[in-house]
Amino acid sequence: MRSLFLLLCLSLIGAAISSPADAQLWNRVKNEVRNRAQNHVVNDAGDATDKAIDQMEDTVANRMIKGRQGQADDPSVGKSTSVAGSSKAAGTASSTATTREGNAVTVGSSVSDAATTESYKNYDFVPGDHIIFETDFSNQRDAELPARLGLLDGSAEIQTFRNSKVLHLGKGSRICMVPVMDSDRYLPDQFTVEFDFLYNDPNPASFNRISVDFYKPDRNSYYIKNNGGDFHFLLYEAEQLDFGPSISGKELSDALVTGLKSPGKWHHIAIYVHNQIGKAYIDQYRVGATNVLPKGITQLAIRSNGRMEYMIKNFRLAGGGSDAYHKIMTSGKLVTHGIHFASGKVDILPESMGTINKLYDILDHHPDLKLEIEGYTDNDGSPESNMKLSQQRAEAVKGQLVSMGIDTARLAAKGMGENFPVSDNDTPEGKARNRRVEFVRQ
Numbered sequence: 001m002r003s004l005f006l007l008l009c010l011s012l013i014g015a016a017i018s019s020p021a022d023a024q025l026w027n028r029v030k031n032e033v034r035n036r037a038q039n040h041v042v043n044d045a046g047d048a049t050d051k052a053i054d055q056m057e058d059t060v061a062n063r064m065i066k067g068r069q070g071q072a073d074d075p076s077v078g079k080s081t082s083v084a085g086s087s088k089a090a091g092t093a094s095s096t097a098t099t100r101e102g103n104a105v106t107v108g109s110s111v112s113d114a115a116t117t118e119s120y121k122n123y124d125f126v127p128g129d130h131i132i133f134e135t136d137f138s139n140q141r142d143a144e145l146p147a148r149l150g151l152l153d154g155s156a157e158i159q160t161f162r163n164s165k166v167l168h169l170g171k172g173s174r175i176c177m178v179p180v181m182d183s184d185r186y187l188p189d190q191f192t193v194e195f196d197f198l199y200n201d202p203n204p205a206s207f208n209r210i211s212v213d214f215y216k217p218d219r220n221s222y223y224i225k226n227n228g229g230d231f232h233f234l235l236y237e238a239e240q241l242d243f244g245p246s247i248s249g250k251e252l253s254d255a256l257v258t259g260l261k262s263p264g265k266w267h268h269i270a271i272y273v274h275n276q277i278g279k280a281y282i283d284q285y286r287v288g289a290t291n292v293l294p295k296g297i298t299q300l301a302i303r304s305n306g307r308m309e310y311m312i313k314n315f316r317l318a319g320g321g322s323d324a325y326h327k328i329m330t331s332g333k334l335v336t337h338g339i340h341f342a343s344g345k346v347d348i349l350p351e352s353m354g355t356i357n358k359l360y361d362i363l364d365h366h367p368d369l370k371l372e373i374e375g376y377t378d379n380d381g382s383p384e385s386n387m388k389l390s391q392q393r394a395e396a397v398k399g400q401l402v403s404m405g406i407d408t409a410r411l412a413a414k415g416m417g418e419n420f421p422v423s424d425n426d427t428p429e430g431k432a433r434n435r436r437v438e439f440v441r442q
Contacts, residue, residue, distance in 0.1 A: 003068070013136030056231050084139075102339050109332075117400065120284045120353035125270045127338040127355070130193045133179045134430035135315040137165035148428075149315075152176040152225040154306065156287040161311055169310040178301045179317065185298040188319040193271040193300065194351075195315040199238070199263045201308045208307035209236040212271065217298040224301050230294045233261075233271055233280050236412075243280045243288030256285050268351050273297065274321075284350070316432070325362045328369075333440040334359075337432065339397060344381070346392040348400060356400055359439060364404050370442040372412040373397050379418045391415025397437060412442065 005419075139327075140147060140158045146167050149156070154175030159168040169175050179186070193212060213229030234242040240249050240259035252260070259265060260282070263417060269279040275295055280288035300317075304310060318337065330332050331434070338355030346358075363369055375390035394413035402408045424430035 007244075062087070063421070090109045102143050115283060115350040115396070117348065117350055117353050117356075121286050121348045121357075123281070123351070123353045124286075124357060125192075125272060125281050125351075125354040126321060127194060127270075128190065128321045129335060129337065130319045131316065131337060131429050131432045132186055132191070132319050133181065133315075133317040134432045135167070135313070136431070137313065142423060146177070148180045149177045149302075150180045151273055152178060152221050154304075156186055159311075163315070164313070166311045166313045168200075169304050169312065171205075171306050171309045173251060176301055176304045177303045178224065178305075179293050179315075181299075182279075184219070186298065187214075187273075187298045187317070189295075190274040190320070190321055191317060191319045192273070193269070193317055195269050197269060197309040198266045199308060200261070200311055201249060201263055205307040206237060207305070208238075209234060209303075209305045210308075210310060211235065211303045212269075214273075214297045215299050215301070216294070216296050219299065224299075229301070229305075230297060231278075233288070235271070235282070241280070241282075241287050242353070243278065244290045244292060245294055250288065252287060253285060256282060259283065270351070270354075284353075290416050304363040325366070328362070328371075328439065328441050333438050335436055335438050337436050339437045341393055341396075345390070345398045346389070348396055353404075356397070360401060360404050360406065363401065364412065369390075369421070370410045370412075372414055372440040372442055374414050374416050374438040374440060376416045376420070376436045376438070377418050378434045379421070379425045380431070383417055387415055387417035390417050394437070 022174075033125075047238060108265075135146070135148060137146070137158050142158055142160055144158045145151065146156060146158060149167070154173045155167075156167055156169045156175055156177060158164075158165055161168070197210065211228070211232050211234040213227075213232045215224060215227075215229050217292075219227075231245040232242060235244075238252075239257050240251055242248050243252070260267065267283055268281075272279045273293060276291050276293045278288070278290050278293045279286060302312070304317075324334050336355050337351040340349040341352075342349065358372075363371070373394045374392035377386040377390050379386070381389075391413070392415070394415055398408070398411045398413040418434070421430075421434045421435070423432060423433035
């Protein structure tokens, strides 16, 4: 109803606009409102674990009020919790952070440079709870082909960029690559895709495109190499996005376009799919939502038309994602892989706010619930350093929730180090599964 009312008001005001420049600007405003109205419809069709835009907007004021109350009750909150890309004490942005490959410290650019948890306060993306595929380029030499991404077209190679190993996609020819898997049916009905990418070109070319294309099973290599998929996430010219089975050409917000057109900055892509429901994000912005995706998608490809130079890292596929509160109440704990830290440090990366916001909402709506926050690492580094690191990370998550208004007495923090692994430590996926935060009911 609110969106329809806004559209009616816009139509009445728009009738009074006369100049071509004003009319062009007004058309962009109307398109944005229509897009938000469509997002409301899609969210209403989503499952119970998704957050609608209105629900997120309604809780922002409460979080700000409760956050101030929580800080007044506990003066220490916010002083020891470090957030990648920001300094909470000084309020200044940092230009560097560490990558999140393993537990070792590797200094590099932050995922979205000056992004902070505050800028992600409305973020509602929550990754799947079972990791299917994870890249780790840290052990590969420069100029090598990616070990676990198969190239169907073009060339891509490992490079050291800002002291971190990344995948370089050059310009000059189109590129198509796919995860190396045992089957072409590795994506379940509900899955998420995440990766970080960077334009590394001071002069952005026209008609540049990078995309993630999704396919039904039994598509052969030739088809994937030459076909845009049964639906796609397609970003072109850093200004427009297509998300779904058709070409829509949705214009991105000015703030996001400005960021995308600043070469050398990392950006975080996140995609959620559950049967016909899909949502897409670039950094803290939701850029697409639809409920008309084709069912039966089981595989994907990453593509570039070669008009620009790109860097990619931290590519992850995850499946599933059940109702978090139901899991806490029935199994006694919630295992999450969506809270990321700077490698070897306690800095909470901003894109972790989707998972943290989910936990905040559960605690806010169930005031009798108490949780122990348990931090786990993989086996990189010594057992002693991992135990200390996991304790500090658990305390950082607790500090973030308390700063949002949750009573500190309802939360405990405990580091578990590399103990109690849930998977092997011999594969990127195994290490990623072991790096986790568990919320245990008390």
